[in-house]
Amino acid sequence: MSGNDESEPPERPTEGQRDGTTSRSTESTGEEAMAADGFTEAEPSSREGDTDDGATDSTTDLDDSSATPDDLREELEDVSASELTVPPQSLHPKVRIVWVVQSLISAALFGAIVGAIDFGVIGIGLWVGPAVFGVFALIGVLHAVLRFRVWEYELREDALYLERGVVTRVRTVVPYVRIQHVDASRGPVERAIGLASVVVYTAGSRGADVTIPGLTADGADDLQNRLKRMAILAEGDDAV
Amino acid sequence: MTTKLHPLSVPYRSVQTALNFLWIVFIIGFSGTAVIGGTTGALVFGAAILLGLVSAVVWELLYYQRFEYELTEDTFDLASGVVSRRDREIPYRRIQNVGISRNVVQRLAGIAEVSLETAGGSSAEAQLRYVSFEEAQRLQDELSERKRHRSHSESASEADEEEEQEVPERETERLFEITEGELAVLGLVSIDLRLIPLLTLAVPFISPALSNPALYAGPLYVVAPLAAIVLYLLTSIASGIISVTNYYGFQLVRTGDELRFERGLLQRYSGTIPLEKVQTLTINENVLERAVGYASLLIETAGYSPGESGGSQSAVPIAKRDRVLRLAQSIEPYGDVEFERPPKRARERYFFRYLGVLAILTGLAYLAELYLVPNLEWYWMLLGVVAVPIGAHLKWRHLGYALVDDHVVTRSGFWNRTTSVVPYHRVQTVLDRQTIFQRRRKLATLTIDTAGSRSLIGQDARAIDIDRERANELREEVADRLQESLAGRIAPEDRLFDPTATGTEVGDSPSVSPGE
Numbered sequence: 001m002s003g004n005d006e007s008e009p010p011e012r013p014t015e016g017q018r019d020g021t022t023s024r025s026t027e028s029t030g031e032e033a034m035a036a037d038g039f040t041e042a043e044p045s046s047r048e049g050d051t052d053d054g055a056t057d058s059t060t061d062l063d064d065s066s067a068t069p070d071d072l073r074e075e076l077e078d079v080s081a082s083e084l085t086v087p088p089q090s091l092h093p094k095v096r097i098v099w100v101v102q103s104l105i106s107a108a109l110f111g112a113i114v115g116a117i118d119f120g121v122i123g124i125g126l127w128v129g130p131a132v133f134g135v136f137a138l139i140g141v142l143h144a145v146l147r148f149r150v151w152e153y154e155l156r157e158d159a160l161y162l163e164r165g166v167v168t169r170v171r172t173v174v175p176y177v178r179i180q181h182v183d184a185s186r187g188p189v190e191r192a193i194g195l196a197s198v199v200v201y202t203a204g205s206r207g208a209d210v211t212i213p214g215l216t217a218d219g220a221d222d223l224q225n226r227l228k229r230m231a232i233l234a235e236g237d238d239a240v
Numbered sequence: 241m242t243t244k245l246h247p248l249s250v251p252y253r254s255v256q257t258a259l260n261f262l263w264i265v266f267i268i269g270f271s272g273t274a275v276i277g278g279t280t281g282a283l284v285f286g287a288a289i290l291l292g293l294v295s296a297v298v299w300e301l302l303y304y305q306r307f308e309y310e311l312t313e314d315t316f317d318l319a320s321g322v323v324s325r326r327d328r329e330i331p332y333r334r335i336q337n338v339g340i341s342r343n344v345v346q347r348l349a350g351i352a353e354v355s356l357e358t359a360g361g362s363s364a365e366a367q368l369r370y371v372s373f374e375e376a377q378r379l380q381d382e383l384s385e386r387k388r389h390r391s392h393s394e395s396a397s398e399a400d401e402e403e404e405q406e407v408p409e410r411e412t413e414r415l416f417e418i419t420e421g422e423l424a425v426l427g428l429v430s431i432d433l434r435l436i437p438l439l440t441l442a443v444p445f446i447s448p449a450l451s452n453p454a455l456y457a458g459p460l461y462v463v464a465p466l467a468a469i470v471l472y473l474l475t476s477i478a479s480g481i482i483s484v485t486n487y488y489g490f491q492l493v494r495t496g497d498e499l500r501f502e503r504g505l506l507q508r509y510s511g512t513i514p515l516e517k518v519q520t521l522t523i524n525e526n527v528l529e530r531a532v533g534y535a536s537l538l539i540e541t542a543g544y545s546p547g548e549s550g551g552s553q554s555a556v557p558i559a560k561r562d563r564v565l566r567l568a569q570s571i572e573p574y575g576d577v578e579f580e581r582p583p584k585r586a587r588e589r590y591f592f593r594y595l596g597v598l599a600i601l602t603g604l605a606y607l608a609e610l611y612l613v614p615n616l617e618w619y620w621m622l623l624g625v626v627a628v629p630i631g632a633h634l635k636w637r638h639l640g641y642a643l644v645d646d647h648v649v650t651r652s653g654f655w656n657r658t659t660s661v662v663p664y665h666r667v668q669t670v671l672d673r674q675t676i677f678q679r680r681r682k683l684a685t686l687t688i689d690t691a692g693s694r695s696l697i698g699q700d701a702r703a704i705d706i707d708r709e710r711a712n713e714l715r716e717e718v719a720d721r722l723q724e725s726l727a728g729r730i731a732p733e734d735r736l737f738d739p740t741a742t743g744t745e746v747g748d749s750p751s752v753s754p755g756e
Contacts, residue, residue: 159719167675168673168674168676169673169674170671170673170674171671171673171715172669172670172671173670173715174669175667175722175723177722177723178667178668178669202668202669202691204668204690210669
């Protein structure tokens with residue numbers, strides 16, 4: 001989790017292209033496209049820090065200082081930040097099922113524990129366990145419904161924005177520059193229902209790592225991809 | 241060329257390991273003796289201890305044999321591990337802090353522990369236990385030298401010859417040295433409330449007379465405050481002793497673009513704080529310090545707080561307030577700050593909060609009198625009503641936030657007032673929170689998260705209980721300013737044509753000398 005250097009393998013080619021494109025600034029030919037590809041390939045092997053980037057950049061500059069490959073430019077156009085943005089989105093409605101199931105499970109566990117204690121130690125009556133379960137299940141369902149209503153995420157030009165929380169409302173801005181890595185995760189309940197989550201990590205507080213639940217499997221892939229590209233596009237210095 | 245640890249580390253570590261395992265050996269030995277009994281039992285016991293010692297020595301010998309480190313061109317390489325081997329390469333520019341620590345025994349033996357902190361992970365990335373003190377100092381110098389060299393050669397991508405000139409001279413300047421007077425003040429004003437539970441447990445052991453019930457005769461409203469005062473005094477004495485031993489002989493030196501400090505009476509500690517890695521500055525003034533016009537300064541990097549578990553590095557444990565401010569300004573020139581206070585309705589909130597706390601405490605006292613302690617005279621608790629509005633006002637009064645040119649500054653706390661200075665370019669995420677109570681009063685708390693070591697334990701810079709709309713604006717503004725400041729810092733053009741774009745910005749700031 002230390003630095004931008006730790007970008008995952010799939011990101012490297014794109015980052016290579018970005019480096020190449022930013023350091024060169026004019027027109028292009030087909031050969032340069034080849035050169036750029038070669039450069040892209042070579043990039044991962046020589047990542048010891050930005051020093052090497054600098055070195056590679058300057059040598060490529062000497063080779064073809066007056067050229068930017070068209071296709072590279074087009075690709076950059078493809079990933080321009082404004083096209084990757086997503087307007088404010090709610091989660092997938094099915095996420096309520098995930099939350100309800102999760103809270104039912106913990107309510108059942110809690111009810112069972114209380115019931116067992118009651119049965120073994122206190123002996124008020126058999127209804128205690130189910131009653132505890134009922135109360136917690138009700139709270140869980142209510143919470144899930146309200147939580148779904150509040151949850152909202154948005155991919156802006158320069159930052160990920162999240163709004164969430166029933167009891168405590170939290171609005172978070174995560175600038176893309178600060179993203180260290182992005183995970184897609186699927187818990188057992190989520191898998192059963194066919195949903196997935198995306199987890200965004202920054203170098204800040206470990207506890208504040210941001211999770212976006214309630215995405216379809218494709219949606220999670222897409223979001224992960226967008227975030228990844230946004231993070232690459234956002235030129236940042238070292239976070240730490 | 242690889243280097244090994246100091247040979248003396250073998251006996252030292254052996255004794256350490258043996259001591260760590262001694263109690264296990266004892267348990268096994270005692271139970272063994274009890275089961276077998278007699279001379280055989282004693283023999284088995286002795287054999288177990290001997291075996292433990294021998295295996296400790298053998299293990300540490302192997303550890304020594306198989307531990308190697310090397311300073312290469314770009315990385316600090318480390319190969320270690322007796323059974324499972326571990327090879328590490330730590331790029332110099334990723335190193336946050338380098339610390340050297342020596343306790344009394346280690347000082348006598350002339351050895352020292354070196355720890356390298358990086359931003360990842362939850363503990364020191366690499367620990368060399370133990371090398372000779374000279375070697376430790378050499379490593380500290382060498383590592384900062386190489387780190388500096390690397391970060392400069394990288395900002396100066398193409399101009400090699402220029403780069404050599406750009407490397408600033410390693411001028412050394414003494415920024416701060418603790419005087420005996422200051423040390424005394426530190427001992428008097430520092431109070432660590434975490435010691436209270438420990439002391440409460442320890443008191444009956446230290447002085448059995450204290451547990452004499454006769455001492456507690458008398459009405460509780462007399463005994464309780466007295467006990468509180470005694471506890472407070474004991475705590476402050478203990479904290480004072482701890483602080484004085486921790487910060488004895490403290491000095492802070494600036495070498496090039498790095499701060500170095502040394503401190504400690506029994507455990508001597510020296511560490512580096514690279515200025516280009518500074519995340520946040522925190523100025524602490526507790527109520528006593530404010531009364532005598534003193535303050536302390538913490539400098540946070542993303543490294544995991546070397547030398548102190550869980551805390552940050554005290555750059556200045558105590559000094560006159562204006563001196564601390566000058567030093568802070570020289571590290572992060574944040575200029576004049578005019579704090580904005582939260583709206584007055586925040587104060588009402590504290591009023592009701594404290595009232596609620598008082599009501600609960602009174603209720604508990606009432607119940608205690610009813611069921612546990614007769615004659616508790618719980619109604620004295622109601623006198624606390626007088627303290628409630630005062631407390632609410634004081635809390636409100638010391639809250640504040642300000643957005644200045646390059647920094648966001650927040651302040652909070654009456655008992656221990658904390659002022660945090662966060663440069664925009666160090667902001668990680670910005671978030672605002674509204675609890676259910678805050679929503680009623682249209683308030684929100686804005687948190688500015690950084691990668692500093694204190695934010696990992698939840699002590700982020702926060703603007704507490706500000707107006708909801710204002711929090712919304714500020715959240716966006718801080719995020720925007722982050723983007724702006726980053727754009728200013730690393731625009732690729734700057735990088736290519738102004739070799740010092742990244743290097744000097746931070747490196748120069750200290751020269752906004754402590755005299756301003």
